[in-house]
Amino acid sequence: MNQTDTIIALATPSGAGAIAVIRISGEDAISIASKQFRSVSGKVLHGQKTHTIHLGHIMDGNSVLDEVLVSIFKNPRSYTGEDVIEISCHGSIYIQQEIIQLFLRKGCRMADAGEFTLRAFLNGKLDLSQAEAVADLIASDNAANHQIAMQQMRGGFSSEIKQLRQELMDFASLIELELDFSEEDVEFANRNEFTKLLSRIELVLKRLIDSFAIGNVIKNGIPVAIVGEPNVGKSTLLNALLNEDRALVSEIAGTTRDTIEDEIAIGGIGFRFIDTAGIRETTDVVEGMGIQRTFEKIDKSQVVIYMFDAKDFSAQSKSLKTEIEKIKNRYPQKPLITIANKIDNLDENSIDQLKDTVENLHFLSAKNGIGIDGLKHKLLEFVNTGALKSNETIVTNTRHYDSLLKALKEIKKVQFGLKNEVSGDLLAIDIRQALYHFGEITGEISSDDLLGNIFANFCIGK
Incomplete structure (x- = not known):
């Protein structure tokens, strides 16, 4: 990839809209643009100050392609x-295409x-972790993703890593210095x-490693499996949560024969709800395949919602308890929310029972939206958002x-070496490896394959 030429791309989404932004970057960006731009005030672009905006026309010879606003950002302030x-x-x-083709x-x-x-990375405007955060920021679809991406793009993560790396490097240099004076048996690095x-x-x-557990589910959405017997209202619940008719609802048991997924943000956190096929004994081959997929989706979920029809509770209380215990025993690490649906058909005594x-x-x-907000609050309780708030x-x-x-x-190898009084040259090897892995994060150590x-x-215009 040639990093010295001048590049151009559409910076806004492709397709028609009110306006579009075309970005040009490189050594000749201003001079090339200046030749194709005719300012309404008669100004020449290459003579203007940085961070200024100019009204005029893009010209292809004597033909006017469009009236435009041109913004100038001169190096290194771009x-x-x-x-x-x-x-x-x-x-x-x-x-858009006429202007791009012209340039x-x-x-x-x-x-x-x-x-x-x-x-921007190669010119030192961003480190590698900040550059990756740009893509995350563009892809963010809820408040939590946005906050994490903004923090990383502003250098919160990379500054922490750089500080650790610098302190470790300072001690590494003292260890290396000891090797130069090994015959004199001197100690420059204070071991304590x-x-x-x-x-x-x-x-x-x-x-940081522990934070990945929550960070990963926040970034990708927390998968929530909605399970239960056929016709207890799983698809109706999904539609109520999404506030749209996403899943087919029918009085016929077994209508949902495959899993249906959709995602919404609750309290700024993405939740990916999975409406599964009803769990029951069946001779229907297609429905049986759907039930098998239900268990596969539960395996991959973070939270399980088990639903049952409240009005049928008295007739199946023993089997219901058995099913709940089966899920608890099979997935002991997964939070389980047990829901009694269709309570609008119950009296107070039945609810107390x-x-x-x-x-x-x-x-x-x-069906009537009763208890939906309470369920959302319950789901948020399973997410540790304390790190986000602080x-x-x-x-x-x-x-x-x-x-x-x-x-x-x-680092653990270095600690082991210090504890067992390993020689400085062996300590230095492990320290160098730790520094290498720190450098991989920020891009101080990188390869063309990694960057590629x-x-x-990324999208083209970014």
């Missing part, structure tokens, strides 16, 4: 660290996916202070998680 031009034109697809003929190259952000530093690094790494028979029971009428760093990136695990492994894999997942 997103990429290079000269950047942003053209705000009318959102016609024809106009391609005049010396620009079409940008690759993520190339603007890649240049080094032991304290390693303990602190270990605690921070463990905290249910409360005495089944522990921690949640009552609702999915702005603690939460790891959501699998690559970061893997590097943190490897760094912790090397990361930025290939």
Whole structure:
């Protein structure tokens, strides 16, 4: 990939709209744009100050392509660290393509996916973890994802890693210095202070690694399986939660023969609800396949909602208790919410009887929307959002998680070496490996293959 040429791409979503933004970055961005832009005030672009906006027309020879606003960002005070031009034109697809094709003929190259952000990284405007956060920010679809991405893009995670890496590097340099004076038997690195530093690094790494458990489900949505016998109202509950008719509802038992999934945000957290086929004995091959998939979805879920028809409770109380116990025994680590549905058909005495028979029971009428808000609050109780509220760093990136695990492994080796008075040259090897894994996160150590894999997942104009 040539990083010295001038690139161009549409920075807004493709398709027609009120306006579109076309971004140009590179050494010749301003000079190329200046030749195709005619200001209404007669100004020449390359003579204007950075961070200024100019009204005029994009010209193809003597033909006017569009009236536009052109923004100038001169290096190094731009997103990429290079000269950047942003053209705000009318959102016609024809106009967008005509302007882009014009600049391609005049010396620009079409940008690759993520190339603007890649240049920002290579020019020191962002470290690698911040660059990855840009993609997460674009993809964020709820408040929690947005908050985590913003914190990482502002450098909260990378600054913590850089500080640890620098402190470890300072001690590493003292260990390396001892090797140069090995014949004189001198000790430059205070072993007690080094032991304290390693303990602190270990605690921070463990905290970051543990945060991945919540960070991963927040980023990808918390999967919630809705299970129960046929025709107890699972599909009606899904429709009530989504506030739309997403699942087919029928009085015929076994209508849902495959799983149906959809996602909503509750309290800023994404929940992915899975309406499963009803669990029962059946000779229907297709329905049986659906029931098998139900158990597969429960295996992958974080939370299980078990529903039963409250009006049929007295006739099946023993079998109901058995089914609830089966789920608890099969999935002891998964939070279970037991729901008595269709309570609008019950009197007070029946409700009291249910409360005495089944522990921690949640009552609702999915059809009438009774108890839906209470269920949402119950789901939020299973999510530890304390870290979000206190702005603690939460790891959501699998690559970061893997590097943190490897760094912790090397730190433990160094701790073991110190405790057993291993020679400085062997300590230095493990320290270098820990530093390497820290550097992988922020991009201080990277490869072309790694960068290619990361930025290939970006959209073209970013």
